[in-house]
Amino acid sequence: MRQARPYSGIFCGGVSARTGPHALPLARIKKIMKRSAGETADGGARMISGEAPVVFSKACELFIAELTRRAWAATLEGKRRTVHKEDVATAVQNTDLFDFLVDVVMADAGGGGHAAAGQYDEDDGALE
Amino acid sequence: MDSASGFLPAAGAANGSAAGGGAQQQPIREQDRLMPIANVIRIMRRVLPPHAKISDDAKETIQECVSEYISFITGEANERCQREQRKTITAEDVLWAMSRLGFDDYVEPLSVYLHRYREFEGEARGVVGLGAPGAARGGSGDHHHHHHPSMLKSRAPGAMAPHHHDMQLHASMYGGAAVPPHHGHGFVSMPHHGGGHQYLPYPYEAAYGGEHAMASYYGSAAAYGAPGNGGSGDGSGSSGGSASRTPQGGSFEHRHPFASYK
Numbered sequence: 554m555r556q557a558r559p560y561s562g563i564f565c566g567g568v569s570a571r572t573g574p575h576a577l578p579l580a581r582i583k584k585i586m587k588r589s590a591g592e593t594a595d596g597g598a599r600m601i602s603g604e605a606p607v608v609f610s611k612a613c614e615l616f617i618a619e620l621t622r623r624a625w626a627a628t629l630e631g632k633r634r635t636v637h638k639e640d641v642a643t644a645v646q647n648t649d650l651f652d653f654l655v656d657v658v659m660a661d662a663g664g665g666g667h668a669a670a671g672q673y674d675e676d677d678g679a680l681e
Numbered sequence: 682m683d684s685a686s687g688f689l690p691a692a693g694a695a696n697g698s699a700a701g702g703g704a705q706q707q708p709i710r711e712q713d714r715l716m717p718i719a720n721v722i723r724i725m726r727r728v729l730p731p732h733a734k735i736s737d738d739a740k741e742t743i744q745e746c747v748s749e750y751i752s753f754i755t756g757e758a759n760e761r762c763q764r765e766q767r768k769t770i771t772a773e774d775v776l777w778a779m780s781r782l783g784f785d786d787y788v789e790p791l792s793v794y795l796h797r798y799r800e801f802e803g804e805a806r807g808v809v810g811l812g813a814p815g816a817a818r819g820g821s822g823d824h825h826h827h828h829h830p831s832m833l834k835s836r837a838p839g840a841m842a843p844h845h846h847d848m849q850l851h852a853s854m855y856g857g858a859a860v861p862p863h864h865g866h867g868f869v870s871m872p873h874h875g876g877g878h879q880y881l882p883y884p885y886e887a888a889y890g891g892e893h894a895m896a897s898y899y900g901s902a903a904a905y906g907a908p909g910n911g912g913s914g915d916g917s918g919s920s921g922g923s924a925s926r927t928p929q930g931g932s933f934e935h936r937h938p939f940a941s942y943k
Contacts, residue, residue: 577720582751584713586770589752590759593768599759604772604795609751611794612779613716615787616750617724620743625729636729638738641746650783653753657745 575610582606582613620644620651715744754778 623644757778
């Protein structure tokens, strides 16, 4: 079921000639950046160099991987094998680095990470 | 805890003036403020063992987190530009912001990635007759240089160049003052192969082919990027890298370098 093929080669030639398969779309990244960047002193729009989204495309990969790994640790802790939102919340709460995400993961989690403990999915057997 | 739209206010707060450099406020479409879910899932799957499942709410949460992450870093980079009265947020600003905000560990792999990107960009622009992208893979770097024998020669002495370039990136991140380019040039501008350089915008990258040096470089970076492959048979570079650095399949328990930055 894995379909990593087209994207797994990023570091062994995947960045092809011009556009290259960045794992995440550069235009989308740029849009999000635009919204977060303010105006320049003279009121003009802040510009974003073409390379900045390139850096982000890789950075977001690292970031997603990191967050997922930590969430999975929380999943295992609860002896489950489905990663839930609460696991992501737990990962965020346990990692100082991710403090800026607290509002995002707590948004509608209603009580937050502790909910994960002891909760089993229908399709989950307990893991040994 | 303000409901589902938690991301938006945060993004606005990051810059003080809500999202608008003059652009008219149109409702932001969902698909514009989040990364495509399929891409996010693909990256998640890469680090999870094959039997792991991901609930929909977890996917969406991670999706939100990615946007928040971009905003968070961009906000910091933006402030730096403001302080220094620059109009454009550069890749270096982004790297600088990451190291300021605790993502120090990303900086090295990202510098490598950026370096590679520039390299390919340089080639695409400067060298006519570039072969298929695949030709750039690991051991076949020679093929697309056959038009320019002089560049082949330049490779060996320049094996150090990539490191040099990274130092330069680092320097510009921390001090704001980049090492002057001619510094790097010194490594590669030996008289007998100077001819190749004109094709590349970054003189110190002309010798990118120092293949073995670079391979180990990417190897480690790939291990960083895709540590938990769990035997998914990834590309040669990354599987080599992860084999050497992380135990296959067990890497989610592997203590991440971040731990020391807390």
